[in-house]
Amino acid sequence: MIDLRLLRDNPDVVRASQTARGDDPALVDVALDADARRRSSLADFESLRAEQKALGKQVAKAQGEEKHQLLTRTKQLAEEVKSRQADAHAAEKELDELLYQIPNVVEGAPPGGEDDYVVLKTVGEPRDFESEGFEPRDHLALGEALGAIDTARGAKVSGARFYFLTGIGARLELALLNAAVDQAVAEGFTPMITPTLVKPDTMRGTGFLGKHAEEVYHLERDDMYLVGTSEVALAGYHADEILDLSDGPLRYAGWSACYRREAGAAGRDTRGIIRVHQFHKVEMFGYCRPEDAEAEHERYLAWEEAMLAKAGLPYRVIDTAAGDLGTSAARKFDCEAWLPTQQRYLELTSTSNCTTFQARRLNVRERTADGTTRTVATLNGTLATTRWIVAILENHQQADGSVRVPEGLRPYLGGLEVLEPVA
RNA sequence: GGAGACGUCGCAUAGUCAGGUCUAGUGCGCCACCCUGCUAAGGUGGUAACGGGGCAACCCGUUCGCGGGUUCAAAUCCCGCCGUCUCCGCCA
Numbered sequence: 228m229i230d231l232r233l234l235r236d237n238p239d240v241v242r243a244s245q246t247a248r249g250d251d252p253a254l255v256d257v258a259l260d261a262d263a264r265r266r267s268s269l270a271d272f273e274s275l276r277a278e279q280k281a282l283g284k285q286v287a288k289a290q291g292e293e294k295h296q297l298l299t300r301t302k303q304l305a306e307e308v309k310s311r312q313a314d315a316h317a318a319e320k321e322l323d324e325l326l327y328q329i330p331n332v333v334e335g336a337p338p339g340g341e342d343d344y345v346v347l348k349t350v351g352e353p354r355d356f357e358s359e360g361f362e363p364r365d366h367l368a369l370g371e372a373l374g375a376i377d378t379a380r381g382a383k384v385s386g387a388r389f390y391f392l393t394g395i396g397a398r399l400e401l402a403l404l405n406a407a408v409d410q411a412v413a414e415g416f417t418p419m420i421t422p423t424l425v426k427p428d429t430m431r432g433t434g435f436l437g438k439h440a441e442e443v444y445h446l447e448r449d450d451m452y453l454v455g456t457s458e459v460a461l462a463g464y465h466a467d468e469i470l471d472l473s474d475g476p477l478r479y480a481g482w483s484a485c486y487r488r489e490a491g492a493a494g495r496d497t498r499g500i501i502r503v504h505q506f507h508k509v510e511m512f513g514y515c516r517p518e519d520a521e522a523e524h525e526r527y528l529a530w531e532e533a534m535l536a537k538a539g540l541p542y543r544v545i546d547t548a549a550g551d552l553g554t555s556a557a558r559k560f561d562c563e564a565w566l567p568t569q570q571r572y573l574e575l576t577s578t579s580n581c582t583t584f585q586a587r588r589l590n591v592r593e594r595t596a597d598g599t600t601r602t603v604a605t606l607n608g609t610l611a612t613t614r615w616i617v618a619i620l621e622n623h624q625q626a627d628g629s630v631r632v633p634e635g636l637r638p639y640l641g642g643l644e645v646l647e648p649v650a
Numbered sequence: 651g652g653a654g655a656c657g658u659c660g661c662a663u664a665g666u667c668a669g670g671u672c673u674a675g676u677g678c679g680c681c682a683c684c685c686u687g688c689u690a691a692g693g694u695g696g697u698a699a700c701g702g703g704g705c706a707a708c709c710c711g712u713u714c715g716c717g718g719g720u721u722c723a724a725a726u727c728c729c730g731c732c733g734u735c736u737c738c739g740c741c742a
Contacts, residue, residue, distance in 0.1 A: 266701095266702065266703095269701075269702060269711085270702065270703075270710095270711095272711085273701095273702065273703095273710060273711045273712090274710080274711090276710090276711065276712090277710060277711070279722080279723080280711095280723085282722075282723095283670070283722065283723045284670075284671095284723090286670075286722055286723070287670035287671080287722095287723080288670085288671090297722080298722055299722090300722085301722035301723080302722055303722095304722075305721085305722055305723085426732095469660090469699085590700095592699095598681085598697090600699075600700095
């Protein structure tokens with residue numbers, strides 16, 4: 228939720244943000260109007276309520292005829308209070324619904340849509356397979372030859388976009404995720420294994436039930452949601468709390484299964500495990516002071532790049548355009564690894580600065596030096612996911628169908644240097 | 651799944667049976683000041699969050715797990731839900 232005060236004091240900032248995202252700037256004025264109605268109906272209700280309470284005290288003391296007269300007045304008043312309260316309630320709800328439709332205010336992201344990202348840098352050289360003298364195989368062909376990935380049986384058991392990681396494939400994923408957790412712990416993150424089913428309030432608070440609600444699995448019978456990332460649980464972790472950030476930002480590394488319906492992706496990335504309904508992820512998530520959020524965001528990006536280095540992948544970093552930001556993000560950097568068989572970059576990490584947007588919805592505040600409270604900022608960023616296996620297999624493959632294990636992962640595979648095809 | 655107890659402004663508790671004097675008391679903790687040559691102890695005052703109004707001092711409202719209801723009036727009575735604990739049943 229955006230800051231109501233910002234909306235009132237600087238509506239132009241919010242209008243400009245809406246325009247940058249390709250959303251309707253008029254929503255700002257509709258919300259301002261609703262806010263004015265809310266405040267006036269609230270004032271009406273509150274003054275009547277104050278009168279009712281004052282009279283109520285007299286009723287308690289009065290006797291006989293005086294009490295009788297007071298009661299006839301207070302009974303009338305009660306009716307009116309009730310109706311004004313209902314008005315105030317309705318106005319509040321109306322404003323709330325409007326505010327929920329306004330995504331976070333963009334901060335520094337380039338204007339435009341999905342294709343208008345800005346490449347911040349490119350790291351590492353894509354291999355020249357032609358000069359090496361062989362045609363690279365895609366991750367599924369490699370994974371099947373290595374006995375690492377089984378999508379056929381995944382489909383048999385659970386349907387399209389499901390898979391089994393088998394043998395060395397399962398070990399490779401564990402190695403990757405363990406490397407991510409170890410790095411995070413070394414940097415001072417608290418490792419967390421999080422719930423993957425959450426209540427509606429938590430899912431709504433993190434901003435995933437807006438435009439992208441179609442992406443989320445919902446369990447009708449229990450009214451619970453399957454999370455698409457541990458960000459959801461970690462954002463909810465401190466909901467309704469007042470934090471002490473005097474020792475610096477809080478940093479958590481969440482390890483969880485992630486579930487996505489991929490409703491809007493029909494026909495895209497159908498081969499292999501690039502786009503699947505279930506995968507695992509180690510996610511950085513943190514709380515910090517609003518003025519520290521931008522610098523913290525840069526650190527998250529640096530930690531992602533450190534992981535990519537461990538995996539030995541060529542990649543680029545993009546600054547996502549305003550129109551392609553998630554509801555909660557004010558700015559987002561993605562790291563995309565080179566995918567040789569598709570001659571394109573594939574998103575492996577994404578780090579968002581959500582400023583105070585998520586925290587305001589989830590009511591996460593900090594105690595400031597002068598004793599007051601204020602809303603904190605939240606950030607998130609990917610450290611490793613199942614999808615990384617795609618890039619690792621393709622980029623480190625050799626002519627004989629074997630795959631070199633990147634050095635950063637070898638300690639997690641008992642020193643194994645090469646993955647060999649199984650017969 | 652069944653039965654019961656419980657949920658109060660950081661923590662611990664009083665208040666709920668008998669609705670109005672609860673503007674929610676007290677202890678601990680915390681903050682400021684005072685006193686004491688230091689320290690310990692002691693004294694005085696302050697100390698929940700959110701919203702609305704006001705330049706401000708301040709005033710008003712909401713919140714006693716959450717949501718409804720009864721009533722002129724709800725921490726207190728009624729209903730539903732959530733959570734914690736205890737016992738029973740069932741299952742891994």
